[in-house]
Every structure is written in C-alpha cells, then in structure tokens.
Amino acid sequence: MSQIIDRRAAGKNKSAVNRQRFLKRFRKQIREAVGEAISERKIDGLESGEEISIPSRDLREPTFQQGSGGHRRYVHPGNREFSTGDQIPRPPSGGSGQGGSASDQGEGLDEFVFELSRDEFLNFFFEDLALPDLVKKQLATTPETKKVRAGYSTDGNPSNLHVVRSFRSAIGRRLAMSAGPREQLARAEEELAELISRGDTQGPEIHDLEEEIKRLKARIAAVPFIDTFDLRYTNRVDKPEPVTQAVMFCLMDVSGSMDQSRKDIAKRFFMLLHLFLKRNYERIEIVFIRHHTVAKEVDEQEFFYSRETGGTVVSSALNLMVDIARERYPVHAWNIYVAQASDGDNFISDSPRCSEIIRTQILPLVQHFSYVEITAPEPQSLWFEYEQIANASDLFDIERINHAEEIYPVFRELFKRKTA
Amino acid sequence: MTKNLISQGSEWTFELIQAYDNAIGELAKRFGLDTYPNQIEVITSEQMIDAYSSVGMPVGYNHWSFGKSFLNTQKSYQRGEMGLAYEIVINSNPCIAYLMEENTIAMQALVIAHASYGHNSFFKGNYLFRTWTDAEAILDYLVFARNYITQCEERYGVERVELLLDSCHALMNHGVDRYKRPSRLSIVKEEQRIREREEYIQSQINELWRTLPPSQDTTNKPVDKRIFPEEPQENLLYFIEKNAPRLEPWERELVRITRKIAQYFYPQRQTQVMNEGWATFWHYTLLNTLYDEGRVNDGFMLEFLQSHTNVVYQPPYYHPGYSGVNPYALGFAMYQDIKRICTQPDDEDRHWFPELIDTDWRETLDFAMRNYKDESFIAQYLSPRLIREFHLFSISDDDQEETLEVSAIHNDEGYQQVRKTLSDQYNLGNREPNIQVYKVNRDGDRSLTLRHYQSNRIPLGETTDEMLKHVVRLWGYDVHLESVTNDDQITDRRSCPARSINN
Numbered sequence: 004m005s006q007i008i009d010r011r012a013a014g015k016n017k018s019a020v021n022r023q024r025f026l027k028r029f030r031k032q033i034r035e036a037v038g039e040a041i042s043e044r045k046i047d048g049l050e051s052g053e054e055i056s057i058p059s060r061d062l063r064e065p066t067f068q069q070g071s072g073g074h075r076r077y078v079h080p081g082n083r084e085f086s087t088g089d090q091i092p093r094p095p096s097g098g099s100g101q102g103g104s105a106s107d108q109g110e111g112l113d114e115f116v117f118e119l120s121r122d123e124f125l126n127f128f129f130e131d132l133a134l135p136d137l138v139k140k141q142l143a144t145t146p147e148t149k150k151v152r153a154g155y156s157t158d159g160n161p162s163n164l165h166v167v168r169s170f171r172s173a174i175g176r177r178l179a180m181s182a183g184p185r186e187q188l189a190r191a192e193e194e195l196a197e198l199i200s201r202g203d204t205q206g207p208e209i210h211d212l213e214e215e216i217k218r219l220k221a222r223i224a225a226v227p228f229i230d231t232f233d234l235r236y237t238n239r240v241d242k243p244e245p246v247t248q249a250v251m252f253c254l255m256d257v258s259g260s261m262d263q264s265r266k267d268i269a270k271r272f273f274m275l276l277h278l279f280l281k282r283n284y285e286r287i288e289i290v291f292i293r294h295h296t297v298a299k300e301v302d303e304q305e306f307f308y309s310r311e312t313g314g315t316v317v318s319s320a321l322n323l324m325v326d327i328a329r330e331r332y333p334v335h336a337w338n339i340y341v342a343q344a345s346d347g348d349n350f351i352s353d354s355p356r357c358s359e360i361i362r363t364q365i366l367p368l369v370q371h372f373s374y375v376e377i378t379a380p381e382p383q384s385l386w387f388e389y390e391q392i393a394n395a396s397d398l399f400d401i402e403r404i405n406h407a408e409e410i411y412p413v414f415r416e417l418f419k420r421k422t423a
Numbered sequence: 424m425t426k427n428l429i430s431q432g433s434e435w436t437f438e439l440i441q442a443y444d445n446a447i448g449e450l451a452k453r454f455g456l457d458t459y460p461n462q463i464e465v466i467t468s469e470q471m472i473d474a475y476s477s478v479g480m481p482v483g484y485n486h487w488s489f490g491k492s493f494l495n496t497q498k499s500y501q502r503g504e505m506g507l508a509y510e511i512v513i514n515s516n517p518c519i520a521y522l523m524e525e526n527t528i529a530m531q532a533l534v535i536a537h538a539s540y541g542h543n544s545f546f547k548g549n550y551l552f553r554t555w556t557d558a559e560a561i562l563d564y565l566v567f568a569r570n571y572i573t574q575c576e577e578r579y580g581v582e583r584v585e586l587l588l589d590s591c592h593a594l595m596n597h598g599v600d601r602y603k604r605p606s607r608l609s610i611v612k613e614e615q616r617i618r619e620r621e622e623y624i625q626s627q628i629n630e631l632w633r634t635l636p637p638s639q640d641t642t643n644k645p646v647d648k649r650i651f652p653e654e655p656q657e658n659l660l661y662f663i664e665k666n667a668p669r670l671e672p673w674e675r676e677l678v679r680i681t682r683k684i685a686q687y688f689y690p691q692r693q694t695q696v697m698n699e700g701w702a703t704f705w706h707y708t709l710l711n712t713l714y715d716e717g718r719v720n721d722g723f724m725l726e727f728l729q730s731h732t733n734v735v736y737q738p739p740y741y742h743p744g745y746s747g748v749n750p751y752a753l754g755f756a757m758y759q760d761i762k763r764i765c766t767q768p769d770d771e772d773r774h775w776f777p778e779l780i781d782t783d784w785r786e787t788l789d790f791a792m793r794n795y796k797d798e799s800f801i802a803q804y805l806s807p808r809l810i811r812e813f814h815l816f817s818i819s820d821d822d823q824e825e826t827l828e829v830s831a832i833h834n835d836e837g838y839q840q841v842r843k844t845l846s847d848q849y850n851l852g853n854r855e856p857n858i859q860v861y862k863v864n865r866d867g868d869r870s871l872t873l874r875h876y877q878s879n880r881i882p883l884g885e886t887t888d889e890m891l892k893h894v895v896r897l898w899g900y901d902v903h904l905e906s907v908t909n910d911d912q913i914t915d916r917r918s919c920p921a922r923s924i925n926n
Contacts, residue, residue, distance in 0.1 A: 082816040
C-alpha cells in the first residue's frame with residue numbers, strides 16, 4: 004500500500020536561496036552584462052526584466068577529465084555501410100557521431116543565459132549609486148512617523164493580542180491565586196492519609212477532612228483559566244522619522260544642433276536618472292527644464308516626448324533654474340541637485356555668461372551639479388568654460404558621452420557612492 | 424468489458440492514482456518484485472524544476488551551483504527546449520517518487536509503474552545499492568548535512584564554506600571508495616560522534632605533523648624513509664579529510680559530507696543501463712498486463728506506447744540527434760532479450776547462453792538485476808541478436824594513425840569484440856582518469872604528490888590545472904601531479920604551488 008501525498012501546496016521556491024547565491028557569486032559578470040543590456044535598450048524597455056548572458060567559462064565546475072588523444076575504442080549503433088577493417092577519415096573535431104572526443108559533460112555552451120526579474124535587474128543596475136552629499140536640511144513640514152515596537156501593554160486592539168504573553172500571565176495568576184488553597188489541600192490530604200493509615204476510617208475527623216478537601220478542590224477549580232486581567236497586547240508607538248528633502252533639476256538642450264541620436268542619448272541619460280531617483284529615494288522632487296533659445300519648465304511627458312526645437316541659449320535654462328529654486332526650494336530646507344545635458348554648442352557670447360551664473364548663483368545653492376556633453380569628438384565651447392569650474396569646485400562634475408554604450412559608465416561615474 | 428476499466432478519461436484524481444497504484448502493485452507482487460514501501464508525491468512543474476536542480480536530493484544544502492542548474496533548467500523549460508522528466512525517484516526507504524500535476528492519468532500510471540515499482544525494486548535488490556547506500560538513513564543524513572553546513576555558514580561565513588564546497592565538489596568523482604565497503608549512515612551516531620571525531624582527528628594530524636623532535640639525538644637516528652602513504656590511495660577526499668594538515672575540524676566534516684554524498688550516488692552512475700532498462704522493462708510489462716486483463720482501454724495504451732517508444736528510441740550514429748547509446752533503449756532491449764532467450768530460445772541462443780535455456784525468466788531476470796553492474800551485465804548478457812538489431816560496430820581511434828578503423832561489426836568474428844568494447848565503455852574506471860594519492864613529503868615542504876595512472880596513452884584534460892588549484896586549497900601546501908604509464912614512465916608532471924591560492 005503506497006502513500007500518496009499532495010505536495011503542490013508546499014513552497015515552490017526551494018531554489019530561491021541557491022539562485023541568490025548564484026547571483027551573488029557572479030555579481031561582477033552580471034553587472035557588466037546589465038550595463039551592456041542597458042545600452043541596447045529602448046527608453047520604454049528600461050523597466051522590464053531582462054535576459055542576461057554571462058560567459059559560461061567563468062562558471063565552470065571542473066572535474067578531472069580525460070583529454071583527447073591516446074588510443075580509444077567506441078561502440079556506436081546504426082551501422083549501414085562499414086565492414087571490418089574499413090578506414091575512415093578522422094571527422095573534424097567537435098563533429099557529432101563517430102570518433103572525436105565525445106565529452107561526457109554535455110554541450111559546451113559559450114554563454115550562460117538566464118532571466119533576471121525587473122527588480123533584480125534594477126538592483127544590479129543601481130547598485131552602489133547615491134546622490135552625493137545628501138544632508139538633512141530640515142525636517143519636513145508634515146513630520147513623517149513610523150510605528151515602532153514598544154513592549155506590551157494591558158489594553159489594545161484585539162488584533163494586536165499577544166497570545167503567548169497573555170497565557171503566560173494567566174499561568175502566573177492561576178498559580179498565585181490557587182497557591183493558598185493548594186497548600187491547605189496538601190496538608191489536609193496528608194492528615195487524611197495519616198488518619199487512614201492509623202486505621203481510623205469512620206471518625207468525624209475524617210468526615211471533616213473529606214469535606215474540607217472537597218471544598219478546597221472546588222475553590223481551586225473556580226480559579227478562572229483566563230481572565231481579562233491576563234490579556235496582553237503588542238504595543239506600538241509612533242516615532243517621528245526625519246525626512247530629507249531633495250530636488251533634482253534636469254536641464255536638457257533640445258536645440259536644432261542636437262540631432263536625433265544626440266537627443267536620444269540625452270533622453271536615455273535622463274530616463275536613467277529619473278528611474279534611479281524614483282527607485283532609491285522616496286521623497287524627491289524632479290523639475291524638468293528643456294531649452295533652446297528660451298527655457299521652459301515642463302512635465303515628465305513633455306520633457307521626454309515633445310519635439311519642439313530651435314536655436315541655443317544655454318543661460319536661459321540656468322536662469323530659469325535659479326528662479327525656480329529661489330521661489331520654491333529654499334536652500335536651507337532643500338538638497339538641490341542639477342543635471343544638465345547638452346551638445347555643448349552654444350550661442351558664442353553665452354558660454355561665459357553660463358559659467359558666470361553657475362559660479363555666482365548656482366553653486367552656492369546646490370549640493371552637486373553634473374554636466375554631460377553629448378558630442379562629436381571635439382569638445383565644444385561650453386565644455387572649456389565648464390572645465391575651469393570643475394577644476395575649481397568639488398561640487399561640479401563634467402563627463403562626455405559619444406556613444407549610447409557610454410551612457411551607463413558615465414552615469415555610474417557621476418553617481419558613484421562616495422565613501423566618506 | 425468496460426466495467427473492469429480503472430479509468431476512461433485522461434484526467435487524474437487522487438482516487439484514480441490510488442486505484443492504479445493498487446492494481447500495479449498487485450501485479451508487481453505477482454511478478455515477484457520486491458520493493459520498499461512507496462511514497463508518491465504530486466508536485467507542480469515549478470517544484471519539479473526545484474527537485475531537478477538539487478540533483479535528486481530531496482533535502483539539499485545551499486550552494487551556487489544548484490542555483491546555476493536551477494536557472495538553466497528553468498530557462499530551457501520556459502523556452503520549451505525540454506520537457507520535464509518523466510519522474511524523479513529517490514533511493515530511500517520509503518521510496519519517494521514525484522508525479523507532475525500536468526500529466527494525464529496514463530502518464531501517471533506509467534510513472535508509478537516505472538519509478539515506484541521498477542526503480543524501487545532495483546534500488547532494493549541490486550548488490551551495489553545494497554552494499555554502498557543506505558536507503559534507511561539517507562534522508563536523515565541529508566538533513567544533518569544541511570543543518571551542519573548552515574551552521575558552518577553562520578559561524579565561518581558563507582564565502583569560506585562556498586569556496587571549500589567548490590573544491591570538494593570538484594573532487595567528488597574521486598571521493599568514493601571503489602572496493603572498501605563504507606560504514607552505515609546514522610544521524611544520531613553522526614551527531615554524537617562529531618565532536619569526538621573532530622578532536623581525535625586533529626590530534627592524529629598533529630601527530631603526523633609533529634615538528635618537535637621525539638628524542639634529543641635525532642641527528643644520529645636514520646631518517647624514516649618509508650613513503651607515506653604506504654600504498655597509493657584512490658579516495659582523494661578521504662585522504663584529504665584524514666590527513667590534510669591545515670584543515671580545521673569543521674572543514675574536515677564538510678569534506679566528509681560531500682564524500683558521503685558522492686558515495687551515495689556512485690552506484691547510480693554504475694548502473695545506468697541496468698537501472699533504466701529494468702524500470703522500462705517493468706513499466707512495459709506491467710501496463711501491458713493491465714491491458715491484457717482489460718483494466719485499461721485502447722486510448723490509454725496508445726498514449727502510453729507513444730511515450731514508451733520515444734523513450735526507447737535509439738537514433739543511429741549519423742542522426743543529427745545522436746548522442747551515444749541510449750541507456751533506456753539498450754537496457755530495455757537486453758531485459759526483453761533475456762526473457763526471450765528463457766522462453767523461446769533458438770540455436771544461436773543455445774550456443775551462446777546455455778545456462779539460460781529453459782529457466783524461469785522471472786528468476787533469471789531477478790538474478791541479473793541483483794548481481795551485476797552495467798559493465799558486467801553487458802559482458803554477460805549482450806546477445807549477437809541484439810548486436811545485429813542495433814547494428815553495433817566498434818571504432819578504434821588511435822591518435823598515432825591517420826584514420827579511424829572499424830575494428831568490428833555485427834558478424835560472427837565481431838560479436839565478442841563489440842560486446843567487450845561496449846562493456847568497457849561502461850566501466851567508470853575507463854571514463855574517468857585514474858588519479859591516486861602517491862606520496863606526501865613529510866620531512867620537507869609537506870607537498871602532496873598525486874599520480875595519474877595513464878592507460879592507452881590518454882592524457883589529462885584541459886581542466887587539470889584548475890583542478891590542481893582545488894586540491895591545493897584543500898591540502899594547503901604545494902601539490903604535484905605525475906602522469907605515469909603502465910611501465911612506470913613519467914610522461915607528464917605538473918605542479919601547483921600553494922601560494923597561487925590566496926586563502
């Protein structure tokens with residue numbers, strides 16, 4: 004007679020730990036693969052999972068094996084044309100069928116391909132990234148609170164009832180309340196036993212003792228098993244949570260000199276930034292500013308998808324940014340960040356002006372300013388101006404992107420977690 | 424007629440599985456199959472993938488390599504590159520078999536016959552399994568192993584444990600006793616003895632590596648010239664567990680655990696053809712008997728036969744899907760053939776197998792199942808008729824010759840040689856390099872010398888240098904590997920210095 008068991012309800016994720024171990028061990032290779040995958044992606048595809056392939060050479064599990072060479076004999080099925088003594092030319096190595104060194108390790112794939120979930124993918128992607136110098140400027144106006152455990156209390160919501168604690172105190176109370184009677188009971192039983200052992204079985208004393216025992220037992224039994232007095236509840240109290248406020252200004256050049264591929268790179272850079280901020284920081288505001296000759300604050304949708312274009316005056320965007328910051332994000336309460344992307348091609352007299360605005364008005368306000376130049380091989384006028392600022396200030400970083408595949412490394416470089 | 428049928432549709436229910444199990448179990452008893460009690464578990468395909476990736480261990484410790492095989496299986500399954508197994512069956516008492524919920528009732532019945540009665544009786548009967556594995560204790564031992572490894576991870580860090588396990592896994596094939604019988608497993612004893620053993624082993628090792636001179640006038644004494652170990656040792660992991668100078672007690676225990684698990688799987692690797700053939704033969708026989716007795720209908724049989732035919736298909740060598748001799752096909756054909764020789768022998772059989780003629784086929788099959796492994800089974804029972812049916816031919820591949828030679832085909836002159844060559848092909852000793860512990864330099868640099876006993880000039884593969892690093896990690900000092908021929912000529916010598924590993 005066999006036993007038949009339905010195990011379908013039992014957990015199916017028995018391998019989850021092993022899977023995590025795998026991801027952890029090959030973290031380096033996976034991160035490289037993730038970087039490559041990102042550069043090949045469409046903007047919209049950023050938020051889904053990804054098939055990742057890493058070189059299977061790295062994850063070999065070797066055993067002692069026989070190499071090729073020497074003298075071997077094999078048996079194969081399906082002979083149709085051979086007779087004893089036939090000579091067959093050696094098949095090219097790796098060919099299936101006769102001869103060759105048939106490895107017993109199965110097929111030798113060059114790439115090990117597997118699927119990462121969206122969360123895992125982004126975790127790898129944004130690993131070790133952080134906004135620089137995020138400091139607590141001021142507690143937010145509506146203080147956030149968080150429930151934290153604070154021991155046990157004698158009253159509370161039934162859903163917070165703590166069964167173990169309640170029973171524990173019930174046991175204690177029962178012990179305490181029945182201690183006296185139990186002691187008397189033990190004494191009475193002892194006396195009774197002594198009387199009986201002396202042969203006295205009928206006397207009034209016996210009767211009295213029996214009555215007494217009965218009464219005491221009833222009293223002990225009357226101690227309630229559980230009482231409202233025993234109930235204990237898990238206690239939680241509100242604890243204020245300090246909240247850091249931050250705002251990121253995204254400044255994108257959409258002038259005519261930014262051709263389609265440059266715009267695409269810029270958009271993808273900001274898309275990454277957007278994703279990173281949304282994912283790693285719960286409370287962060289993002290201000291989108293796009294500019295050609297005039298700058299305009301726009302919403303997310305327009306920022307990424309609008310097609311408006313024109314000439315280039317970069318300072319317009321910087322001025323708008325300063326105005327918005329003064330008006331809505333007072334510097335004592337907000338961490339302010341700026342990310343600017345442009346092809347560096349600017350109205351000729353405008354570049355020194357930009358440099359001036361940044362030096363005098365923006366740098367005092369912000370925690371960090373990053374500038375990404377998307378351009379042909381030669382740096383443009385804006386780059387030279389900015390290079391001087393970058394040399395003079397820690398808050399200011401500049402990077403260049405020539406091809407889509409450089410977006411990810413540049414992004415990592417700009418937002419790498421800086422160890423104190 | 425239809426009132427005898429166990430089922431009509433293709434859907435399964437627990438009652439139907441029970442009914443099939445009863446019917447098949449009764450038949451199996453009639454045929455004299457001796458089995459462990461069965462435990463049949465219905466699982467989902469995800470759970471099947473889980474079971475797959477832990478290489479058939481129902482309780483596994485954690486290691487990245489299992490995660491790798493999980494991802495691999497999951498991907499191939501999702502892409503539809505492979506169907507999931509027929510079944511997974513575990514050599515334990517009770518014998519655990521997994522059924523997948525996606526299967527139809529015909530497939531479930533097939534799996535019950537195949538795994539719960541076929542494999543099960545093989546596990547219980549075959550001498551290798553009886554000698555080397557302990558079905559009673561394996562589940563307990565695996566639980567012990569997992570808990571112990573988890574504790575080690577907590578105490579010494581996941582990474583250290585992982586690196587050590589990597590090295591142990593690499594040497595697993597060289598961590599089995601081929602001739603000496605292992606002691607029985609018992610979880611209570613294991614736990615009880617674990618502390619004693621740790622202390623004892625450590626003291627032994629200290630003895631072996633004692634640096635203080637035993638007496639004052641060592642200079643006058645002749646140096647102990649005896650080579651250590653006195654005889655070459657085939658079980659590398661055992662030797663390392665007992666003698667590696669720098670392992671900590673818990674590390675020795677981990678070596679021991681992997682060694683025990685390797686030992687447990689060793690018989691399975693030696694009886695592929697016999698085991699799968701036996702299970703296939705019995706699912707075929709049992710279900711056909713059910714059909715003959717009118718318990719299942721034509722639809723059931725068609726589905727069963729289709730799947731059965733796929734399993735026992737042997738593609739010829741020129742087929743694109745050819746990947747060697749199919750153990751299911753060969754094993755099934757051989758058992759069928761033995762049955763035929765017992766019941767309807769012809770003159771050729773009388774000449775080749777005089778001892779089988781007119782015996783009870785059930786007893787003869789049972790004897791064969793109990794007392795052979797692949798190598799000897801083929802050498803004993805592969806008949807000329809099967810060699811003809813499979814069109815087997817043997818190829819001689821000598822790297823000193825220009826061409827390959829067809830050394831034998833299915834004719835009178837060739838039968839013996841084909842049979843011998845095929846039998847050798849299943850000798851694990853021929854498939855894996857023969858590497859043994861040769862000596863330890865006790866007085867000098869404590870280096871370990873391994874010897875690869877080369878046969879037919881076959882060299883070591885390209886993983887060898889990497890493997891030496893694993894040995895160094897376990898041994899802790901330099902490791903040398905010499906390849907020697909039959910007449911003690913050293914043809915190749917490699918070394919791996921200990922400092923190349925940063926522990």
